[in-house]
Amino acid sequence: MKLLLEEQLLREPARPDDSLARCYVRACASGGLIGNVSTQMALLDTGTQQFPVSITEGNEPDDNCYVVSPQTAYSGYAREELNRLGRPWLTWPLKTLIQGVVHLLRWAKVDKLVQVNNWLLSTNLYPTNWDVTELPAITALLRQTFPKHGFGFRSLNDFSNRDLRQCLETLGYLSIPSRQVYLFDGRAGAQAPFLKHRNTQLDATLLRRSPYEVVPGSALSDADFQRIEHLYNLLYLDKYCTLNPHYSAQWMQRGQQDGWLQMRALRSPEGRIDGALGWFANAALISTPIVGYDTALPQGAGLYRQLTCLCLQEAVERRQVLNFSSGAAEFKRWRGGQPQIEYSLIYVAHLSWGRRWVWIVLSRLLHGIGVPLMRKLKL
Known part of the structure; x- marks a missing residue:
């Protein structure tokens, strides 16, 4: 099992049998292809699977895209979503809550984060033939390589990834709800x-x-x-x-x-x-x-x-199953879309107590307030 940084991949010649993940990391490493994403990319090779990996240090621009930045996902993007709700009685207290959370997230350096299988998409897909018994070794490798970073996996839902999510939680990963997506089972x-x-x-x-x-x-x-x-x-x-x-x-x-x-x-x-x-x-x-x-x-x-x-x-x-992401919820429901809560699974057990505490608070707030609201309002 090894982790190859983008500069290492750029030194290697492209080969016809390169995996899609290797091609993708090499493409993104050339820079400028996604205007508002600031991250270093790497390739995780487990021996059976290859995954693109994003690495952020927490000192990227404030408007760094949510596909690599939890700070943006749970503050800036969350505020934009609330503005579209059109329910002042609800949005005002939630905006106040988000404003308080923003400072905690910044203090806890939540953007100092490594994300596995991050294709820099709103929805990352996971291989169905992945042997999850590799997860302890992946966790050990990332914990050793990035002792000051949190690390984890985005875009998990219980319809497509229940076993993966449960395995990660058993290993000590925190479950962080993110949004409600709509699936069409074909x-x-x-x-x-x-x-x-x-x-x-x-x-x-x-x-x-x-x-x-x-x-x-x-x-x-x-x-x-x-x-x-x-x-x-x-x-x-x-x-x-x-x-x-x-x-x-x-x-x-x-x-x-x-x-x-x-x-x-x-x-x-x-x-x-x-x-x-x-x-x-x-x-x-x-x-x-x-x-x-x-x-x-x-x-x-x-x-x-x-x-x-x-x-x-x-x-x-x-x-196949179409994951049609979030947004336009009523439109998708009218066409048979089935809602699923999407999660990120984040490992922070090796970080300082204060940084761990902020991630735990975020998890509990989103499970206790965010998920019920998403389900009640059919977002």
Whole structure:
């Protein structure tokens, strides 16, 4: 079992049999592919699996993206989410609570953190064939290599990762709830339950009658990728939150070329790309870190509905589970999405008592207040 830092990988020549994880770390190490992510990358090689690893020191920019920064996830991003709730009676006391937590998180250096299997995505997928008996050795390696860092794993939910989560908790990892995601189980193929929902069927009819051509990523030009970056920004940065990852056209293009991202686009009869998505998948799961469309076009065009339909159809064809991330909760529920609380599992037992205490308080606050609110408000 070994950990290779990004500078070590850059000194090695690329080989045709390189794993997707190795290709990804090498791509991200070249820098500038994700505008608001500041982190060092490494590759963890367990002998049976290879994982990208993010390493932050806690002195990165304040607006460092939540995919590497718990400080941003549980303060800045949480405030943005509260603003969208539109419930002043609830948001005011929660904002006050968050403001108090911010200072504790900064004092505890929560961003001094190593995260395993971190693909710098909103949702990281875990291999289904991973032998979790490797976890004690991974924990020992990280504890020895990073004695002053916390370390852990993001994007775990009990539908997809119950055994992994339970094993980590047995080893002393803290469970930190993060958000509620929506899963669409396509393992039954054409008999998948979500296909019976009326809204799902209406979306399929819309896509079938659409004037748009579905274009595979292999047929996209450099200019198309630039357009897709713009469309992603319109949705995820301008409409939702500037703290979302700033994925560049070069990142998407590199992913399509290396095989860790599969792009699809909707091209109009005039030849313009008006919507696009990017899939990230393994043998059992699929996620969509890239979704974008021209938000200036009339809502009646149903671009988001068509893109959602493409995702659901892909899950059915692959007979896989689609993790459709968080956000647009009501929209996803109407199409049969099943909610699951997502967690990070963080190991801090080797840190000072004060830093451990802050992580414990964060865990208890989120389990006691955050999770019930997410479930009650159907976020």
